[in-house]
Amino acid sequence: MPLLSASLDAYLVTCSLISIPWIYLVARSTPKTPLYPRIRPYISVILLLHTLYILHAILVAPPPNIFTSLDIPLNTSTDQIRRILAKLGGIDSQFALAPGTFPKPLEALLKRLSSFDTRTLYVRFGQRVLQTCEYCQTYDEYALYALPGPLLAYIQEAALIGLVTIRGTHRERWRTLGVGAVVAAAVLEGWYISTVPIRIPRKGEKTGVVMWHDVLFLFRQVLFLLLPVLLHILPASALSAQNPLTAIPTLLPVLESALTRLRFLKFTRGAIMRVPALREKAGQWWEEERTDGDLVLGDERVRNVAEKEGYGFGPFSEEGEPSKLKASARLAVESFLRGGLPPSQHWQPT
Numbered sequence: 001m002p003l004l005s006a007s008l009d010a011y012l013v014t015c016s017l018i019s020i021p022w023i024y025l026v027a028r029s030t031p032k033t034p035l036y037p038r039i040r041p042y043i044s045v046i047l048l049l050h051t052l053y054i055l056h057a058i059l060v061a062p063p064p065n066i067f068t069s070l071d072i073p074l075n076t077s078t079d080q081i082r083r084i085l086a087k088l089g090g091i092d093s094q095f096a097l098a099p100g101t102f103p104k105p106l107e108a109l110l111k112r113l114s115s116f117d118t119r120t121l122y123v124r125f126g127q128r129v130l131q132t133c134e135y136c137q138t139y140d141e142y143a144l145y146a147l148p149g150p151l152l153a154y155i156q157e158a159a160l161i162g163l164v165t166i167r168g169t170h171r172e173r174w175r176t177l178g179v180g181a182v183v184a185a186a187v188l189e190g191w192y193i194s195t196v197p198i199r200i201p202r203k204g205e206k207t208g209v210v211m212w213h214d215v216l217f218l219f220r221q222v223l224f225l226l227l228p229v230l231l232h233i234l235p236a237s238a239l240s241a242q243n244p245l246t247a248i249p250t251l252l253p254v255l256e257s258a259l260t261r262l263r264f265l266k267f268t269r270g271a272i273m274r275v276p277a278l279r280e281k282a283g284q285w286w287e288e289e290r291t292d293g294d295l296v297l298g299d300e301r302v303r304n305v306a307e308k309e310g311y312g313f314g315p316f317s318e319e320g321e322p323s324k325l326k327a328s329a330r331l332a333v334e335s336f337l338r339g340g341l342p343p344s345q346h347w348q349p350t
Contacts, residue, residue: 011059015052022048043164047228050160054225063214064127066109074123074209075201078114105131120198126213143194150220154186157224164228170236178231185223189216 026044067074070084082097091101099107109131112118121139122130125146129136133145158179165175196212272278296302306312312324 007059011055014055014059018051018055019048039166039168043166043169043232046160046163047232050228051225054221058218058221058225063217064131065211065214066127068211068214073201074119075116078110081110081113108134116200119200123198123209123212124193124196126217150189151186153220153224154182157227158182160228161231164231171231171234174231174234178227181223181227185220189220192216 022044026041026048066081067076070081070088072081072084079097082101085102085106086092089102101107102110109127112130113122118130121142125142129142129146133142136142136145161178161182162175165171165178193212193216198209198212201209272282303312306325310324
């Protein structure tokens with residue numbers, strides 16, 4: 001007996017092909033821009049685990065189906081199913097029709113498959129529902145028993161989408177689209193599985209029946225596999241589109257530090273003038289600044305360019321009007337004075 005089945009082999013190979021490049025890309029990814037949040041690598045790891053879980057459900061643990069497993073049509077009689085199972089299990093054919101030959105869950109399933117109305121429920125809700133619900137007799141009871149599984153799966157997927165588009169990932173705008181797709185898929189699956197017509201072929205007919213429960217299960221898993229990854233790799237929102245109030249908590253420490261430095265600047269100027277060495281260096285620096293300023297102010301080309309750009313700093317005109325730059329500076333000082341903020345506590349207007 002082989003240690004690994006074909007489905008498990010395919011699952012392990014697929015996991016290796018996905019996990020190795022995924023982990024390599026996550027390890028090499030670094031936050032080079034503000035649009036790369038720190039939480040993104042952790043979300044990538046969670047998505048990898050979710051992807052492996054979905055692949056396990058598809059390749060290793062799909063819904064059981066006795067008809068597809070035995071490759072027999074849906075209208076196969078119960079006695080014939082018993083003979084096939086007895087042959088595969090190495091049981092004598094004379095005991096195949098005897099009750100109690102097979103395990104109790106399988107016996108319960110075979111007993112219910114004796115009714116063709118139940119076989120239509122088998123197509124809608126799958127083998128596990130018919131095999132495990134002991135009290136179910138009507139369509140409504142089977143439907144209520146089958147509802148929690150898919151419903152919980154859709155709720156888990158919506159929660160994962162909320163995590164992928166959580167605040168700080170810069171993908172918040174895709175949350176409505178992702179959750180809407182999950183809700184639409186859930187409603188569509190519930191409506192289709194309850195309304196699709198199912199016809200059991202008569203004995204001798206070779207017309208196949210679509211196992212809608214298995215087909216919709218596969219479509220659901222493919223949606224769960226692709227949708228979170230797609231939302232994770234979609235373009236991030238621009239920083240300008242975010243609410244400016246979200247930047248306040250990060251700006252407050254910067255503003256407090258700048259305010260503290262401005263307060264110390266007033267005392268620093270007084271301390272410099274009391275130390276001869278510092279006073280001399282300060283005088284040299286201001287002398288160099290004055291020299292550079294005279295060179296710039298005396299350059300006619302610089303004056304012309306500044307005048308064209310609206311920053312003219314030429315001398316007063318014949319009418320006594322100041323240059324544009326001086327006028328702007330005067331307006332700024334006057335606005336400070338009107339607001340009760342003089343340049344210095346020793347400054348007095350003339």
